Amino acid sequence: MEGFLYQATIYLAAAVIAVPIAARLGFGSVLGYLSAGIVIGPILGLVGSETADLQHFAEFGVVMMLFLIGLELEPKALWNMRHRLLGLGGLQVVLTTAAVMAAFMAFGETWNTALAVGMILALSSTAIVLQTLSEKGLIQTPGGRSAFSVLLTQDIAVIPMLAFLPLLATSAPLRFSEDGSLNRHPVEDAHHTMSLVEGLPGWGVTLVTFGAVAAVILTGIYLTAPVFRFIHAARLREMYTALALVIVVGIAFLMNLVGLSPALGTFLAGVVLANSEFRHELESDIEPFKGLLLGLFFITVGAGINFALFFREPLLILGLAFGLILVKGAILFAIGRAFKLRRRRLMLFTLSLSQAGEFGFVLLSFSGQLNVLPQVLSERLLLVIALTMLITPLLFLLYDWLSKKMGDSGVAPREPDEIDDEGAVIIAGIGRFGQIVNRLVQSSGIKTVVLDHDMKTIELMRRFGFKGYFGDPTRPDILRAAGLDKARILVAAMDDPDAVIRLVSYARKQKPGIHIIARARDRRHVYALYKAGADDIVRETFDSSLRAGRYVLENAGFTEFEASRAEDTFYHHDRETVRELAELWDPNIPADKNEDYIARSKELEKDLEAALQALLAEDEEAA
Template sequence: MEDALYTATIFLITAVIAVPISSRLGLGSVLGYLAAGILIGPVLGLVGTHEADELLHYAEFGVVMMLFIIGLELDPRALWAMKDKLLGLGGLQIGLTTGAVATACIFLGFSVNVAVATGLIFALSSTAIVLQTLAEKGLMQTSGGRSTFSVLLAQDIAVIPMLALLPLLAMPEALEIATSGAIAEGGHVDEHSRSLVEGLPGWGVTLVTLGAVGSIVLGGLYLMRPVFRFIHAAHLPEMYTALALLIVVGIALLMELVGLSPALGTFLAGVLLANSEFRHELESDIAPFKGLLLGLFFITVGAQIDFNVFARAPGQIIGLTLGLIAIKASILFVLGRAFGLRHRNLWLFTLGLAQAGEFGFVLITFSEQQNVIPAWAAEKYLLIVALTMLVTPLLFILHDVLSKMTSDRSENKEQREHDEVDETGPVIIAGIGRFGQIVNRLVRSSGYQTVVLDNDMKAIENMRSFGVKGFFGDPTRPEILHAAGLREARVLVVALDNMEASIKLVAFARRERPELHIIARAKDRGNVYRLYKAGADDIVREMFDSSLRAGRYVLENIGLSDYEAAQAEKAFYKHDRYAMQELAQLWREDMPLSKNDAYKKRAKSLEKELQDAMLAQLDSDPEERA
């Protein structure tokens, strides 16, 4: 008992310290868990290989839970809609990478079975690190980000057949084994093991196996709703957690009994429940257990990494690591171009997926247990996977550098190929995103001519498809602005997403036309002050008016009459404009607001003035109160 508590304490302390540090450094939780394992294992020797081996059997259940949650997040209809990228881009990446790595292994003297297993292991990338990085950098919705996600999703799904295939590579009688049902994730079957198929003829094994899979399908479709209603009637929140664990553990056990991968069964159950009303409840109940067990898995993997292997042949390990990244990046680059990715999206796709992934640890451990790869190869593979994951932040930094270089070249190309602006009008609208579209529609429907400029060709083409004319070109370029009629225009609307470009455009237009009325879009108060300094007349915070209207709805539903709420909205709007003008005089671009004492003092006094003005407004017409 003391040994178990000691080991648990060591694991938890290192995880609590290492993982937050890793996340704050932008390296992700997976690398934090690996670092924790390396620290308590090879570095400090607080946990031995024997203890890590024992814990690994429990930690592997985190992988089963992860696949269940992945299944829950995969709506079958969404999967079908993504079939081209999943099967095409994702399938080709897995197939070509497996083939290339296997060929290289055969060239190095490995057997075909070991080479294929190695290719499967290194074909995968790190879902945890890549998705987190894409989210942090706001790249998920880009073309490169969506393609990257599609490949990661295809890889996650491919883990299931890989787990089924790997044991076949270890045994020459593959067909006999497959029909006997002796393949089980987690190792061999001894005489004391529980099995529903042991001793059955081939046709009996097939029937029992199909019956087990069919029971999961039918249970997911028809039994979950009544069972959840029964649990709900108890009004005990812990019962939901118990049921979620029962589903995962029960299906995993059933799969073990018929000689199939537990991960396969839980993944299938997750997909079947993806459209159910209990999906989010299941996910929220399972997620903490999945996170802790998966973290434990990565810690035990880190604790088992033998750095003596690296010390004996550092050049070989580094060379194999860089060679793997080069092979994967080359294949990804070719596939990305073939599927229409260009410039920064192509570099994101190429470099974002060039590492090996956390499921590689799973397959390495599983392959060693199944005697697919020898122990000495598993030790090297663990090091290579860990090193490629540690290099991933550097790959994203390289992506940022290459993206900037590519962006500069593409911008220069766009400048040479902009449309010839052959119309002028009283209103020039620079930027035709959601904000600019509404402004344009309102002005045009009121009978006034507008000239729309934007350097996003897709946005311009989208407008043209609806019969609205626009011109492709950079609105900050003087010749384009003058061609659009800057000298004669009465109003310029600056609705660009890029704030630096907006400020540049406002400043230029103010210098060229001091009397021109300039309306500019801002994202926050800092943008407002900068645009105000640049010379904008009216500055619209993109969330301000919608938030103000939402606040009026709140007042109407907590006791104020429609009239009172409208008056309060009006008073707030007037005071906010006044406050912004006052604070703009004290704002300093070179000083954070938290350090600007004069700004903070005036902001506090203005907030007090606002409260007094609002109360006075409400007290002025008491007879209007409903």
């Protein structure tokens, strides 16, 4: 017990000291955790052999992180990512594996050893990259979403890699399994673990695996809500936390039983629960555990670096680490260019994924058990993976420096988001006017695509759970990406009157049948929007002013019914007046010089007075 308390004190104290210092210096929390591990491990020797065992426990931080990411993704959003998953992610895994394999074969390794190394080093660090992207607010940027797509593909790719590695074993004899297939089985150190698929034929393994995945999905859809309601009836706050942990740990255990990645299983569960009313409750319960376990994972990585081996072969280890970063970076840069990533988003995509990852430790350990890799090579690769992960925070600092250099006057302009969604309604502008429109329409069950050129507004909107895209709504390419060709309604709600006119005019020319609702600043703006082709025009202060006038009438002696009738009459009269006067308005003639416009305005004003007087007389007679 005393030993456990001593080790816990060492790990926690190291994190409390190192992480705030790293954050204050601008290095981020990940580098702080890694540095803390190096200090208490290789430098001071305060922790020892328990680090490897502790790392397996700390890997639950990665599992919980993917569960939380899944909660942020609706199944439809995941389906919309399929092209990036197969394209960006698939190409990265295949090309990196091939490049690393070719390099190691050039240095004299056999093809099966080189292929195993290629698969191990093709994977990037999900934990470090997503943690850093979240801290820097880059996860929702085009480069961040592209990086996430690759990481998700890599997590999925771990499954076939684990299945394929035994076929690369060199020192195990060939044996026929019960289903008649030819496999390699390690002779030594064979041991049995809990498994639902061990000893089953191929078709049985497939059925059990699909059954486990189906069980996760069906449980998330049909069983989670009743269980949460049952827990809610107990009114014990700690039971919510217990249930959240049961969901994550239970799914991870089930995935292990069928030989799948626990991270992939919990991610799938998160996606299934993304539309649940208990989503936010799950997030708040899991978040503290995720942060602590991830930090512990990074500390164990730092503490596990073998500096003795590094100092024996420093040039070789550094050459392998930086060579891997350069090779992966070149492949990522080429793939990003092919998928039209440019400037800052391309730099973020390239630099964030250039390292090896924590799943490399898993594959490396598995390869050692199967005698796929020599012991000396495994130790070197373990050090290379740890060093590249340690270098990753510095690559993010390089990205920050490059992004500043890419802009004018030292400030890089934000590039528009990549729009991967479509809806029946496009709302251009999400300020104080567009927010109310969007809330009403979305709450009524109608899908919207929101565009705005103010990144702070978009980020604020995202924090409240509303999806939006950064970009200039008047740009034709952004409108096309938002689905202008398929949308039925366009709401032009920007603050800039000229931008609203340009948007309405362009949309009307591109799609004559679309219904356009536009925000107008004043009456002259209304006339210009009618000429541009708007169907419905709303002056931003008209309705509020009209309501204020109604309150005046009620307090001046009118009944609520009379004031309401007067308000309604004024509203309909003004709409007809504006339509008629729009035909007489000429932007090239000042309003006080347009005689026809002035004369008709006076006539229409007298008509309004007459209508209101007649209405009042009618109400008095009825009374």
